[in-house]
Amino acid sequence: MTGLTTNGVAHAPSRTVRTIILGVVGVIFAVPIVAMIEFTLRAGLVGGYNVDRWVALFQSGFTGVYRPVLVALGNSVALAIGTVLIVLLLLIPTMLLVHIRFPRLRRVLEFICILPITIPAIVLVVGLAPVYAIVARMLGSGVWTLAFAYGITVLPFAYRAIQSNLDGVDVKTLTEAARTLGAGWGSVLLRVLVPNLRRGILAGAFIAVAVVLGEFTIASLLNRVNLQTALVVVSKVDPYTAVILSLLALAFAFLLLLVIGRLGAPRTRTSRRRTTVKGPA
Amino acid sequence: MNSQQLTAQQPTAPTRPGTVVEFTGVVKEFSGMRALDGFNLTLHAGECVALLGPSGSGKTTALRVLAGLESTDAGSITIDGIDVSALSTSKRDMGMVFQSYSLFPHLSAGENVEFGLRMRKIKPAERRRRAAASLAMVGLDDHFDRFAHQLSGGQQQRVALARALVTEPRVLLLDEPLSALDAKVRVQLRDEIRRIQTELGITTLFVTHDQDEALAVADRVAVMRAGNIEQVGTPEELYSRPATPFIADFVGLSNRIDGLVRSARAEVYGTSLPLIDPATPDGPVTVSIRPEDIEFAAEGLAATVVTSSFLGSLRRTTLRLADGTILFLQHGVRVHPKAGENVFVNFTGAPVSTERVETASVAQQQS
Numbered sequence: 025m026t027g028l029t030t031n032g033v034a035h036a037p038s039r040t041v042r043t044i045i046l047g048v049v050g051v052i053f054a055v056p057i058v059a060m061i062e063f064t065l066r067a068g069l070v071g072g073y074n075v076d077r078w079v080a081l082f083q084s085g086f087t088g089v090y091r092p093v094l095v096a097l098g099n100s101v102a103l104a105i106g107t108v109l110i111v112l113l114l115l116i117p118t119m120l121l122v123h124i125r126f127p128r129l130r131r132v133l134e135f136i137c138i139l140p141i142t143i144p145a146i147v148l149v150v151g152l153a154p155v156y157a158i159v160a161r162m163l164g165s166g167v168w169t170l171a172f173a174y175g176i177t178v179l180p181f182a183y184r185a186i187q188s189n190l191d192g193v194d195v196k197t198l199t200e201a202a203r204t205l206g207a208g209w210g211s212v213l214l215r216v217l218v219p220n221l222r223r224g225i226l227a228g229a230f231i232a233v234a235v236v237l238g239e240f241t242i243a244s245l246l247n248r249v250n251l252q253t254a255l256v257v258v259s260k261v262d263p264y265t266a267v268i269l270s271l272l273a274l275a276f277a278f279l280l281l282l283v284i285g286r287l288g289a290p291r292t293r294t295s296r297r298r299t300t301v302k303g304p305a
Numbered sequence: 306m307n308s309q310q311l312t313a314q315q316p317t318a319p320t321r322p323g324t325v326v327e328f329t330g331v332v333k334e335f336s337g338m339r340a341l342d343g344f345n346l347t348l349h350a351g352e353c354v355a356l357l358g359p360s361g362s363g364k365t366t367a368l369r370v371l372a373g374l375e376s377t378d379a380g381s382i383t384i385d386g387i388d389v390s391a392l393s394t395s396k397r398d399m400g401m402v403f404q405s406y407s408l409f410p411h412l413s414a415g416e417n418v419e420f421g422l423r424m425r426k427i428k429p430a431e432r433r434r435r436a437a438a439s440l441a442m443v444g445l446d447d448h449f450d451r452f453a454h455q456l457s458g459g460q461q462q463r464v465a466l467a468r469a470l471v472t473e474p475r476v477l478l479l480d481e482p483l484s485a486l487d488a489k490v491r492v493q494l495r496d497e498i499r500r501i502q503t504e505l506g507i508t509t510l511f512v513t514h515d516q517d518e519a520l521a522v523a524d525r526v527a528v529m530r531a532g533n534i535e536q537v538g539t540p541e542e543l544y545s546r547p548a549t550p551f552i553a554d555f556v557g558l559s560n561r562i563d564g565l566v567r568s569a570r571a572e573v574y575g576t577s578l579p580l581i582d583p584a585t586p587d588g589p590v591t592v593s594i595r596p597e598d599i600e601f602a603a604e605g606l607a608a609t610v611v612t613s614s615f616l617g618s619l620r621r622t623t624l625r626l627a628d629g630t631i632l633f634l635q636h637g638v639r640v641h642p643k644a645g646e647n648v649f650v651n652f653t654g655a656p657v658s659t660e661r662v663e664t665a666s667v668a669q670q671q672s
Contacts, residue, residue: 193410194405194406194407197403197405197406197407198407198409200372200374200394200401200403200407201401201403201407201409201465201468202409202420203373203374203393203394203395204372204374204394204395204397204399204400204401204469204478205395205400205420205421205424205468205469205472206395206396206398206421206424206425206472207395207420207424208395211424215420215423216409219409219411220409220410220411222411
């Protein structure tokens, strides 16, 4: 084991500095949300505030013009699940295989995975349109097929999240140890590698969900309905309700991420890597 | 943490007839370089064999090939007479301790030990009982719920040993398990490995580059060089009757002095010494003499003390002879030579290994 530890602790910012940074960041995030809430509560041109629009929306039970938003939300959630599945079932096994068996391919894999971030979504769509013509012929034009495209767009983020975790774990030795103890490849993957890469996998899944729920360009240009495209449609009819729905979508995404975090971390403990600092630094 | 060695804990595995492992003509190449070049070795039942050698000599490859972590290019490996070359690692029934810390970080020490039993579908209650017994064997029964990051390096390797042994494997493989530990812990754990190995009677392959470790732990030591075994024998044989100067240099320390072989005796500075290999042809040679085979005397070879270092139970003194040759000798700590002091030394007359001068400079001094 190397005796070196990444010593970021020595220069950690003081409590006040941390509070200030957190406060500033919090305000930056809060301003648009507060503004949105304020907007939905406006009583009209005369001024004053009330909750009429919220009440109206909930009393109508999301029927009528707002119905498509619910459907679109369902679409987006399905897409998020599909994208996460692509990351889990395709990206992670590939990365592990390259890491353990074909380390020389690592640079190539990294290049391929990072590439999508350099390509604007609108350019991506130009290339994807003919591909989706074929996809539509083979698999139909269901919304879920968008997950393939989203799988590509989340690749850079998911790759970085998982790779940083992979670098911190001695995958090769752990794998060999498990193999000598009688574990087949399935057990190695599920009982040894996944638990130790949980943080990276979760981070990758978070990012995938967040990216998909906020995606507009590709869905819009490929004429699929997802949450963002539906919100745009509604906003043209009723901007107030569109903002309310945006807020609800935001809360929903927040809850979703919270749930994923809970599910993925059944046993929280200080799984910090060994630090071999002895005595005063 | 080490008080239990003498009070022989109950071993988890019943002592049973050990397993015979046989390497026959094993070849392993890594991109054109031969790591194993027709490697032959037999591990007798219940025996601990140490593979000793400099880095790159192929010792770790031999162990990994036996574990199934590397494939072979030629030759066969049999366990109890059955060829296992085609068997995957998970089915070879080996226990292995690695050089780097290999405990699963997400599991407690106890769960780590249980892992192999879980893979064998043993019931939870029995799993827990056997894991606890195995941890007790390495003196860590009260550390069942600790995680790797809460254990010291030595404790981690103990848990790894318990984990490797809990499944009662046919063969125990130790891949430099002590090299990451500090000196004191290394010696403690080394002795404990030997105790447990003897108690269980498990056939063991111990890979190390540390000669002290090899000599202390093994029934037989196989010294490797360039993918093959140079000499295999008991520690005593290797030390006192090294087949080649490479062995003499690698196992223990040796003085290399110019001498002459004449009628089956080596002549060094006017002293005639017996040869390990009496068939050595006459002629100029380099003689390897152990530092403990030179002693202070009232008269004899005149020398000047260069340095003398205290090594705990013994002292090592470096001398310079009148012709500039450097000699070092080992002796009791009561004798305390001072630098610059003029002394006399004699050779004790122990048999020596020699090397013809023409082929000299094969091996560098190892310490």
